[in-house]
Amino acid sequence: MPQVQRNEVRCRAGPSRVRPYLGGRVKITIDVDKCIGSGSCEMIAPGIFEVGNDGLVQLLNDSPSAEDHSAARTAAASCPTQVISVDD
Ligand code: SF4
Structure with a gap:
């Protein structure tokens, strides 16, 4: 198994694509x-998302x-509706 440096994360696209981990916040x-x-x-992420009494996130x-x-x-x-965006 190839080694991953501590300051890198592997992209889901595969082992040939490695992007640097910038350590900042996402939006x-x-x-x-x-x-x-x-x-x-x-x-999956209860500290970030919550479905309210109105049935919406x-x-x-x-x-x-x-x-x-x-x-x-x-x-x-x-x-399921792909409405969440996570941007660097
Ligand atoms: S539709 Fe998307 S944003 Fe809305 S509750 Fe489901 S997973 Fe969350």
Whole structure:
């Protein structure tokens, strides 16, 4: 297994694509009008997303720290309507 340096993360595209880990914060945005309230984002990243009483997602933290970036990206990828954006 190839070694990954501590300051790098591997892209899901494969081992040939390595992007530097910048250690900064990400910016999360949601197109709430297209949310169907499935709750998968909340299950994956409960500190960032929450489905409110109105059945729509609420963003609890739009700029999570580094340890929550992976969960935020996984939640975005799992959203059935693809309404979550996580930008560097
Ligand atoms: S996963 Fe997507 S559709 Fe489901 S509650 Fe979250 S934002 Fe809404």
